[in-house]
Amino acid sequence: MLSRPDTPSSIYPIIVSDSVVSAPWSSDLPASNNAFKPLYKFYRHLSYEEFDNICYNPGSKLETDTLLDPIFPESYNELHPDDLSTANYPFTVDFIESLRKFIYASTSRIYVGNSSQCPATFEEITLKSVPGLRIYPGILSPDVQRQLVVNIIEEYLPPETHLTNLHPSYMLPQPFQLFGHPRDTIIPPSVNPALAAASPTTLGSLQDRKLRWVTLGGQYNWTTKKYPTFEPHTREFPDFPVSLTTLLKNASAIFRDRINPEASIINFYSDGDTLSPHQDIAELSSADLVSLNLGCEAVFFCGLAKDKPPVQVRLRSGDVIVMGGESRFAWHGVGRVWDKTAPDYLAEFDYCENFEHERVAGNVASGRKRYGQWMLSKRINLNVRQMLGT
Helix, strand or coil, X not given: CCCCCCCCCCCCCCEECCXXXXXXXXXXXXXXXXXXXXXXXXXXCCCHHHHHHHHCCHHHCHHHCXXXXXXXXXXXXXHCCCCEEEEEEECCHHHHHHHHHHHHHCCCCCCCCHHHCCCCEEEEEEXXXXXXXXXXXXXXXXXXXXXXXXXXXXXXXXXXXXXXXXXXXXXXXXXXXXXXXXXXXXXXXXXXXXXXXXXXXXXXXXXXXXXXXXXXXXXXXXXXXXXXXXXXXXXXXXXXXXXXXXXXXXXXXXXCCCXXXXXXXXXXXXXXXXXXXXXXXXXXXXXXEEEEEEECEEEEEEECCCCCCCEEEEECCCCEEEECHHHHHCEEEEEEEECCCCCHHHHCCCXXXXXXXXXXXXXXXXXXXXXXXXXXXXXXXXXXXXXXXX
């Protein structure tokens, strides 16, 4: 059984732009034995059309032998008989109510249309080769996805206690409004000479590629690879956002295991970006990791060892991944993101400012209309975990 490593044997999540020649790799394994590395090389220049075709015939390429498309699992089953299992469960009244409570708990509520209806059942996919990994394709309704996008921009990014990759390098306006000013607004370097950016940038460049992550709850330190404190209700361990807690705690029964959300890393990906393989081991708890996916499509890698080919999962907007059991400390990463693959309901939405579920003519800020345009080229992943032991 895979257990928590005693020491960090991996580099922590590093989003790598497609402009970088190669992703960083941990030094604990020779490159010749690293089963993840060839996959990153393979996907680097793969077009979305090629990826889409391979998903229907993964055996056509040696590198994609373990590729799984959750809405078309038959191809994976042909290559790996008896590894994959699917189960369908009914949506409970409690779960549907949790989605409604999530929207009502959000400070800036979206307009809720007919798309808020849940199907009668949801699917759970499990794999014997990665015990504890659970895949829930499309379980987040379009309205919940839209509300999450709005919350990320308007509730989760602005507080100065929610640190981003930009804070050491730039003097961000407080509160930080990603769409609160014109794109050509100048963002000056920080006053720290050791960490400051070499030159000013613009708000538009932050929107386009420079914003890579924000941390909620416990503020993970990406340099030391540790949480600075495990003392709740402090500046370095602020309270977790109420709206996201409402969604995850009320819906956790669907995912079979309870999680007390205490920290989240929200990653922002652009076209061609990757996430290097790593393990999440900084928490005191071994409770499940819950990963929510929004926006553009990606391929996700997960395996119990770096010297064996990981499963490759095609992820779409609305999919949820749960890493529990043996997979809680599995190696995982993102092989590639493809832009212009976000669903229309994310690429074309706006919402009403008056927090009522009515459309009011002229009452939608112009900046908020750009959210959908922004999501055309973005993938957002919310990776939520419990920090403290039970």
